[in-house]
Amino acid sequence: MEEKKGIIVLKDVKKYYLLGLTEVKAVDGISLTIRQGDFVAIMGPSGSGKSTAINLVGSLDVPTKGEIYLDGHNISHLSESDLAQIRGRKIGFIFQQFNLIRNLTAKENVMLPMIFQGTDELERQQKAEELLKIVELGHRMNHYPSELSGGEQQRVAIARALANDPEVILADEPTGNLDTKTGEKVMEFLNKFNNEGKTIVMVTHAPDLALKYADKIYWLKDGKIDKVTKKTNNQWKEVKE
Amino acid sequence: MKEYFVLASKNLKKRGIRSALTLLGIFVGIAAVVSLISLGNTLKATINSQFDNISPDIISVQAGGISGVGAPGTGVSNPLTESDAEAIERIGSVEFAVPRSIETIMAEFNDKVSFLSVGSLPDSYRIDDIYRQQSIEAASGRLLRANERGRIIIGANLASGKNNGFEKDLKVGDELLVKGQEFLVTGIIEKKGSFIVDNAVYMNERQLKDLNNLGEEVDVITVKAKSVELVEITKQEIEKLLRERRDVKIGEEDFEVSTSESILASVNQILMGVQIFIIIIASMSIVVGAIGIANTMTTSVLERRKEIGTMKAVGARNEDIFYQFFVEAGLLGFVGGLIGVLLGEGISYLGTFVLNQAIGISTKTNISWVLILGSLAGSFLIGAVSGIIPAMKAAKENPVEAIRG
Numbered sequence: 001m002e003e004k005k006g007i008i009v010l011k012d013v014k015k016y017y018l019l020g021l022t023e024v025k026a027v028d029g030i031s032l033t034i035r036q037g038d039f040v041a042i043m044g045p046s047g048s049g050k051s052t053a054i055n056l057v058g059s060l061d062v063p064t065k066g067e068i069y070l071d072g073h074n075i076s077h078l079s080e081s082d083l084a085q086i087r088g089r090k091i092g093f094i095f096q097q098f099n100l101i102r103n104l105t106a107k108e109n110v111m112l113p114m115i116f117q118g119t120d121e122l123e124r125q126q127k128a129e130e131l132l133k134i135v136e137l138g139h140r141m142n143h144y145p146s147e148l149s150g151g152e153q154q155r156v157a158i159a160r161a162l163a164n165d166p167e168v169i170l171a172d173e174p175t176g177n178l179d180t181k182t183g184e185k186v187m188e189f190l191n192k193f194n195n196e197g198k199t200i201v202m203v204t205h206a207p208d209l210a211l212k213y214a215d216k217i218y219w220l221k222d223g224k225i226d227k228v229t230k231k232t233n234n235q236w237k238e239v240k241e
Numbered sequence: 242m243k244e245y246f247v248l249a250s251k252n253l254k255k256r257g258i259r260s261a262l263t264l265l266g267i268f269v270g271i272a273a274v275v276s277l278i279s280l281g282n283t284l285k286a287t288i289n290s291q292f293d294n295i296s297p298d299i300i301s302v303q304a305g306g307i308s309g310v311g312a313p314g315t316g317v318s319n320p321l322t323e324s325d326a327e328a329i330e331r332i333g334s335v336e337f338a339v340p341r342s343i344e345t346i347m348a349e350f351n352d353k354v355s356f357l358s359v360g361s362l363p364d365s366y367r368i369d370d371i372y373r374q375q376s377i378e379a380a381s382g383r384l385l386r387a388n389e390r391g392r393i394i395i396g397a398n399l400a401s402g403k404n405n406g407f408e409k410d411l412k413v414g415d416e417l418l419v420k421g422q423e424f425l426v427t428g429i430i431e432k433k434g435s436f437i438v439d440n441a442v443y444m445n446e447r448q449l450k451d452l453n454n455l456g457e458e459v460d461v462i463t464v465k466a467k468s469v470e471l472v473e474i475t476k477q478e479i480e481k482l483l484r485e486r487r488d489v490k491i492g493e494e495d496f497e498v499s500t501s502e503s504i505l506a507s508v509n510q511i512l513m514g515v516q517i518f519i520i521i522i523a524s525m526s527i528v529v530g531a532i533g534i535a536n537t538m539t540t541s542v543l544e545r546r547k548e549i550g551t552m553k554a555v556g557a558r559n560e561d562i563f564y565q566f567f568v569e570a571g572l573l574g575f576v577g578g579l580i581g582v583l584l585g586e587g588i589s590y591l592g593t594f595v596l597n598q599a600i601g602i603s604t605k606t607n608i609s610w611v612l613i614l615g616s617l618a619g620s621f622l623i624g625a626v627s628g629i630i631p632a633m634k635a636a637k638e639n640p641v642e643a644i645r646g
Contacts, residue, residue: 055641058554060553060554060640060641060644061640061641080558080559081558081559081560084553084556084557084558084559084561085556085558087554087556088555088556088557089556092555093551093554093555095551095554095644099547099550099551099554099644100551101548101551101552102255102548103251103252103255104248104251108251112552112555113555113556115244116552116555116556116557116558116561117556160555163555164556
């Protein structure tokens, strides 16, 4: 099989925090390559460094040590504003708590990432409407988050993550605040976008979701990669990263 | 840039009550500044217009200075006398010097009693000079002549029952009762827009003195210089003369020689002082309002950490976040300013209306576009400046920490 392009590459990345006087090694030397079209899950117990890892992958956070490459560019030492610009264009975020801006309607929430990329207003409107129709919320475009159900809010968040047509979608516990049925629907949308070529990186507590939708799982433990498993022909096998 | 304004106004609208309370702080201050400056300007224009009725070659002389209690020249320990007036008239640059008295009398009419301010008119041919220099003309009836007794003329406002205290309009031919004597209203003076003339009663000098048992003393000496150019030198001559006659040194004068120009200047100076004082007070209220905005924005930043984190996650740069909060604070200030300006102008209209009713004149509110636009721009700026520190704080939020809320 032809080796696909590495969109996000982490090379021996470490993230240490100072918590009072003790140094917390949240991520302690992770190396991984996420390739175009992957559906990757990051799993592990609480405190294993999953969240820190996905923040680093999403360039929300900068590493204490090590290098991070996004689409071939080293982003480990970029300024916060440059990082924001690249992040806005290349990565779409989905959060456990949806994180919609409550004073903005569904449509305005979807338009928001495009504002920061300087997209003109008409295009923003069209794109937002188009995306909301894809996630089956065409009839809820002018509703505020408080008027939407959890599942609907998360679908708005998915539409927002797709606004700038990013290569990668990062989902941090996307179904964590949803019941199983609505969670399934959200996962189906992520799966659909993955099938259309988007790279998905998901942090989850739920092994069944990871096993069902992902094709590669990084199992973290104490800030390190404990093992990597890969699905080929519906069979999970441990592989070397 | 437009997006910041759209987002900011949506945010402010959604935070209705808190935005409104924050606005209160700013608009009270701005309303105070706008209304007081505007009223001050109106007052100034009104007072200045009063002086238009006095010709510039007139000098008035009073004992005791203008800050005395009561009508001009009254109640002073060393009053001016008729012989002072005669001495002043002998000064070369003086055309005439007319002694005048101002008394408050109790008059009866329509079974009602009212206190009226009465000015005297000279019992000589000078009476016509006084009419001329105060532009007094009869609207009905006729003006008084020298040496008439038992007759008065009244200012336009006093003809109306609403203003004269008798609850009945006065007409030519009506009779007022003063100290048991009847006084025939001989003429009503043409309305002049002058507070003094429109509210005055005039009576002949000797008649007034007899009525109130006044002796030699006079309240005001009205002096006319031979020309406008001679006014200043005449003023100095009179001062020199009176110092000698009253035996006082320079700087210790117990009398005041004022030209219409000098009165106007001192009135304007007082008004300016009052305005500056008021603006200082109002500025404090604006400062308090600005602190209110800073406070609201700081709280807002704390409450919206998660929102800030999310915006950063979806690509907002630090400056985007900064401008978002900066514009929001500025808008708070601007809306506060807008309400303040409207309210201030409203108060100023009301104030002018009350002023007009109270003293029977008809001035218009002075609207200054510089003041209005300045206030609006100023209040946006005040808001924005108050928002700088909270906005910087918001911009510096670490996205990872902020997103957790």
